[in-house]
Amino acid sequence: MANSLVTALPHPEDQDLIDRIIGDQAGRPGALLGILEKLQDHNPHKYLPMETLEYVAARTGVPQSQVYGVATFYALFNLEPQGTHTVAICRGTACHTRGSRALLERVKLQLGLQEASDGADKLTLTTPDRHFTIRTVACFGQCALAPVVEVDHAIRGHVKEQALMREVDALRKERAR
Amino acid sequence: MTEKVKVRIDGEVIAATPGQTILEVARANNKYIPALCYMEGLSAVGACRLCMVEVSGVARLLPACTTPVQEGLAVVTSSPQLQSHRKIALELLFAERNHVCAVCVSSGHCELQALAQDHGVTHVRYPYNYPRLTVDTTHPRYVLDHNRCVLCSRCVRTCAEIEGAHVWDIAGRGIHSRLVSELQRPWGEATTCTSCGKCVQACPTGAMAEKGWGVEEMTKQPAVLSRLTSMREGQ
Numbered sequence: 247m248a249n250s251l252v253t254a255l256p257h258p259e260d261q262d263l264i265d266r267i268i269g270d271q272a273g274r275p276g277a278l279l280g281i282l283e284k285l286q287d288h289n290p291h292k293y294l295p296m297e298t299l300e301y302v303a304a305r306t307g308v309p310q311s312q313v314y315g316v317a318t319f320y321a322l323f324n325l326e327p328q329g330t331h332t333v334a335i336c337r338g339t340a341c342h343t344r345g346s347r348a349l350l351e352r353v354k355l356q357l358g359l360q361e362a363s364d365g366a367d368k369l370t371l372t373t374p375d376r377h378f379t380i381r382t383v384a385c386f387g388q389c390a391l392a393p394v395v396e397v398d399h400a401i402r403g404h405v406k407e408q409a410l411m412r413e414v415d416a417l418r419k420e421r422a423r
Numbered sequence: 424m425t426e427k428v429k430v431r432i433d434g435e436v437i438a439a440t441p442g443q444t445i446l447e448v449a450r451a452n453n454k455y456i457p458a459l460c461y462m463e464g465l466s467a468v469g470a471c472r473l474c475m476v477e478v479s480g481v482a483r484l485l486p487a488c489t490t491p492v493q494e495g496l497a498v499v500t501s502s503p504q505l506q507s508h509r510k511i512a513l514e515l516l517f518a519e520r521n522h523v524c525a526v527c528v529s530s531g532h533c534e535l536q537a538l539a540q541d542h543g544v545t546h547v548r549y550p551y552n553y554p555r556l557t558v559d560t561t562h563p564r565y566v567l568d569h570n571r572c573v574l575c576s577r578c579v580r581t582c583a584e585i586e587g588a589h590v591w592d593i594a595g596r597g598i599h600s601r602l603v604s605e606l607q608r609p610w611g612e613a614t615t616c617t618s619c620g621k622c623v624q625a626c627p628t629g630a631m632a633e634k635g636w637g638v639e640e641m642t643k644q645p646a647v648l649s650r651l652t653s654m655r656e657g658q
């Protein structure tokens with residue numbers, strides 16, 4: 247497991263932010279979900295650090311285990327820092343039969359990423375330099391365009407290996423500049 | 424005095440209190456419905472699907488532990504369809520994790536094992552999942568073996584509702600669901616655990632046990648916990 251024991255508090259500025267977000271949501275049904283969503287959105291690396299979860303639990307009075315349960319139940323939450331660029335590859339039936347697996351393997355190879363075999367539902371891999379995150383998606387609901395890949399929130403349909411590699415390469419070079 | 428409602432369980436007319444569940448009414452009247460995640464004194468969550476019953480006029484099976492009774496409700500607690508369904512549910516529980524009764528502290532006292540025996544589960548017809556799971560031995564007095572956990576959440580509810588500590592919850596979803604203490608902290612480092620051992624007593628399998636017992640040696644008394652809640656309610 248990636249997360250280690252939490253002892254540290256979030257940065258004081260972050261504490262203020264968390265307090266404000268909790269205040270805004272307080273009392274609403276399902277408030278925790280909204281709080282976590284906002285916090286992840288505000289995080290520069292689009293994830294929920296353990297000390298944030300611990301602080302939220304302390305502030306809202308929701309047991310830590312329940313906060314953790316919610317944060318791990320919804321695929322939208324990340325517990326690991328995300329890369330600057332995200333490549334989301336569909337693993338749904340339509341995309342799978344149209345070769346999305348090969349796309350995934352190719353990009354993984356290209357970025358030198360290896361699958362950690364913890365068998366999680368969604369696969370999320372981030373390069374050590376945090377430039378790229380690749381993740382899998384169960385279905386984008388765009389099956390007619392299979393195989394579907396989302397690059398930085400833009401949907402691409404009928405994706406070919408070469409085109410995808412070129413695009414990833416371009417994003418990689420952008421950083422070198 | 425609240426109005427009673429009349430329900431029929433396996434043909435017998437029974438007067439029940441509105442708000443009671445089918446399972447509660449059945450138990451109070453010595454009618455057997457198998458149950459695993461249900462524990463008297465805790466909220467019911469309908470997690471194990473072993474208590475499914477047939478209700479006339481309803482096409483699908485309903486969980487007895489979470490279905491409240493209504494006037495005129497007619498329930499069948501046992502039928503070939505139900506037996507087959509319960510057997511499948513049990514087999515899937517075995518296939519999901521690594522249950523090796525021969526080396527389990529709770530063998531002979533395990534609710535899952537007893538239910539399997541009662542339902543004539545002699546073998547599992549589905550491929551085993553063989554997940555790679557951990558054993559948390561960090562608590563000075565207790566162990567948690569995920570290999571034997573059926574995710575019934577009895578420990579979760581016991582700790583939250585009876586002890587008031589809420590150390591446990593279920594993380595993840597589907598086949599990847601796991602019991603977690605706090606933010607995935609080792610049990611021994613959990614800051615909210617009072618080491619009362621109630622969760623261990625509530626656990627129907629060998630997933631939670633006291634340290635120091637050998638194979639077949641761990642017995643538990645969930646009924647004591649149930650009595651505790653009824654005594655508190657009576658106050």
Ligand code: SF4
Pocket residue numbers: 581582586588589590591615616617618619620621622623
């Ligand atoms: S020992 Fe008591 S407080 Fe600790 S986890 Fe179990 S039920 Fe909760």
Ligand code: SF4
Pocket residue numbers: 571572573574575576577578579602625626627628630631
């Ligand atoms: S540890 Fe025991 S009581 Fe807790 S969810 Fe697993 S089987 Fe149920």
Ligand code: FES
Pocket residue numbers: 336337338339340341342384385386387388389392393394
């Ligand atoms: S299966 Fe890929 S978009 Fe539906």
Ligand code: FES
Pocket residue numbers: 457458459460461468469470471472473474475486487488489
């Ligand atoms: S006892 Fe009813 S679903 Fe488990």
